[in-house]
Amino acid sequence: MAEKAYTVKLGDVSRLLGKIAKEKYDVIVPTTQDGDVLYLPFKDGMGVVMDHGNPLTPPKEFFLPQTDELVKYKKEGKGFKAEVAKSSLDCKRVLFGIRPCDVHALMCIDLPFKDTYDDSYYLQKRANTLILAMTCNEPGDNCFCASMGCGPDLDDNYDLLFTNIGDMLYVKVGTDEGKNLIDTAPEFFDEADKKDAKARSAKIKEVENKFKRKLDTKKLGRLKDKFDDPTWQEMADRCIKCGGCNYICPSCYCFNVVDRTYGDDGVRERSWDGCMLEGFTRMAGGANPRQANVERMKQRYYHKLQYFNDRYGRHLCVGCGRCTDVCPVEINMVDYVNKIIGGA
């Protein structure tokens, strides 16, 4: 890929995105609403938040929404006529400001979603979305992407990669599509020089030293002998079974499918599901292999940090820290896992 790098003035970002939006792209940006930072479709005059911590709701919602229509059906004669729901994404989408951890999370979801079967609903949205990622300058209190090898920098799987180096963004190009995007609005881009490249490296270094939490990943192999560690029970005793740690996780991809019938019409929808919920593994007769909450707690952690790795060669946790942020009873993933594996 082109080695060339660019810079964009901070003050120009809104106008740049505005121009991209006019080029038939749906542009999604981090912005502030009601006091919190969220990903929302870009509108003219919208403030784009550049130096934010990561939004709590991950960009997963644009690929695997909490509720997604799969099939519409209609009664016809004695039977039903089904029609695959049109993907809501009929034009190209640009996701601006997505963080390295969340790009890694999409790479995680890609694996099972193109394993035995292609999940076209998800993959179509993936294929139609340009990733304009941005490295983090301020890791959050619970972030540990560096421990998981998922940040603060990003090596690939982006179209463009931005780094805030003061009054400008440093731009790395990852794909031809990314380069094409630059070509549609060349007036906003300057070629980066050595000084800029140095500023970028310095910034990344600086951020690497800012992490308050580290998961002792070298010792994760010990988990397989820790199935009966009493800490799991301690965590389960505290858990209020909200499911939030599943829902908010950028790499959790389990879903449930339900049919809703309105008179003669109906829709088949899928919606986020989670292994922390008791109904997730309950069988028709009522038997449940993970009846006790402690079994579910273990399932989540082992899937994140052992089983997925056994199958796909990478962990299903990217260290974004959201499951800790969102946990009403503050079950801190790093603290508890380190405790279990005897880590630092």
Add this chain to the structure above:
Amino acid sequence: MEKVITTCPYCGSGCSYFLCVEDGKVIGVAPNRVHPISKGRLCVKGWNAHEFVHHPGRLTKPLIRKGGNLVEASWDEALDMVANRLKGIKEKSGSDSIGVLSSAKCTNEENFVMMKFARAVIGTNNVDHCARLCHASTVAGLARAFGSGAMTNSIDELEHADVILVTGSNTIEQHPLIAVRILKAVRDHGAKLILVDPRSIQLSKFAVIHAKHKPGTDVAWINGVMNVIINEGLADEEFIKTRTEGFEEMKKLVMDYTPEKVEEITTIPADTIREIARTYARASAASIVYSMGITQHTTGTDNVLSCANLAMITGNVGKPSTGVNPLRGQNNVQGACDLGALPVVYSGYQSVADENVRKKFSEAWGAEMPSAPGLTVVEMVNAAADGKLKGLYIMGENPMLSDPDLSHVKEGLEKLEFLVVQDIFLTETAELADVVLPAESYAEKTGTFTNTERRVQLVNKAVEAPGEARPDWDIVSDVARRMGYDMKYNSAEDIMTEINKLTPSYTGITYQRIRENWGLAWPCPTLDHPGTPYLHKDKFTRGLGSFHAVPFKPPAEETDDEYPFILSTGRMLEHFHTGTMTRRSDTLDREVPKGFIEMNPKDADAIGVRNNWPVRVTTRRGSVVTTARVTDGIPEKMLFMPFHFREAAANMLTNPALDPIAKIPEFKVCAATVEGVQ
């Protein structure tokens, strides 16, 4: 994709989140990290609070009963029928032959309009709502003791209490985002949790003391604890002297309740009573948290007065992280009370018995104000069964599952000349109606809810209503107009302006201010008043705090040879109230798809039943078949049943006996028997 900030329609914690909207549908929920209560966290109900909104069962057109069936009708036809029938009953049998049930699920504005409808249009004080069934005794008891029937402190203060006494509240299941403050206080700040509850609940694991009392003996154990506090010199003499009255009389009574005597009544060991007394009284900031385990008794008001006694005797009121904190069940049960959906008060607890108050409302509303106190929820059902109540207008309530002794409720509702039910789904109650009016859900309208800490918060419209559904306030004012009363509002905010004018405690609460401040806690008497996080700071609302000497009285129905079990009813984490919304939410209903009854393994053995086997539960009111959940978390000879499930309706069994003051029924104790079924 759009995100609309709003307030959770489930429990009284008052969490906030964004509803995610795509193509005019709510497709999900996103938490907000800056909201002062939820702080980016939610319970499982909040996370799935979008699921029922587009449920196929939503009511989309008015329904009228024709030839025994409910059939679709136009709004004009339905509303004219409601107006004419109510007018006819009013003319023929008088205003007081009509009753109105307002709703703890609806907004403040809608409750205000409904109580105005009852008083100014119908001309009766027969207006009540299901607060009667959960915290009527709190409103009555705390008003007598302190002068104000609400949570004395704010939710966040719990985190900094050094002792928290939780009784009659399964806080993790019923008020999850309040419970997490308790867990945090214990783990991170070393607070001591005292739990008094007959069952083992999740909180038990975090308690330094868990006393399991016999259901219905709350007054006795609290008197016992106070006996020890007085005898061991742990009372706050200074506080008692300067801030309260009636202490001596109470002390005289309490002297009889020695720990040993209390052990006999409650089964709590005498030494545990002592330990509770010492732990609670020695704290520098001790907070009492209670809920329906205290209130839903024929002695509910007595129980609440006892909690107030205990707080006052140790000076634990009027300071941060102390107080008596009733956790209100529904999203807006506090607000429905505040706005006067009660038979004896207008908004802001202004009494209908007070001539000046009546004059004020009569002038504002241009109508004569009735002075006789109205009927309460259960009394309305009784009056209907007796043929005295002829018309009933129910907004967003479901007595056919929520009220005690359902066969009797059904008999009452069927005897009515005219029943109109306004709701978002065809509830068990709506199935009996003559007219059913389709209303908007919380996702479709704007308004305010008041959470359990008295914080008034905004609900914002996220999507259009299905079909022809309309906001409750709009429907009620339309009926009023058709009955010849000029009631017109352009928006919910318009109604709030009228509330501001007529309600001193809400005067400073405007939409703009609550939008900017994440709500405001009443009392908020002026536009620049910052709101009131904790009550009774230097002075009780009523002046001096009032002690009450409360003798122990047994429950209305005690066990005997024929009905040897104590049956208690309650709620659970995944479902809400009569399940109208949660049972139509796929995720929540999958979590707990059917009703059950908890029983001790020894009792299960004795009747030859195992976990998950069907059992029949019978009381003097009726009989229900459900599934046994065998657990040693429940003591022998006690049964517990959640009331959310229509297929196994716990309220077929409950005793409609009432607390004489608050008129709350005794949901927590009745005598039952249980057997296996083939």
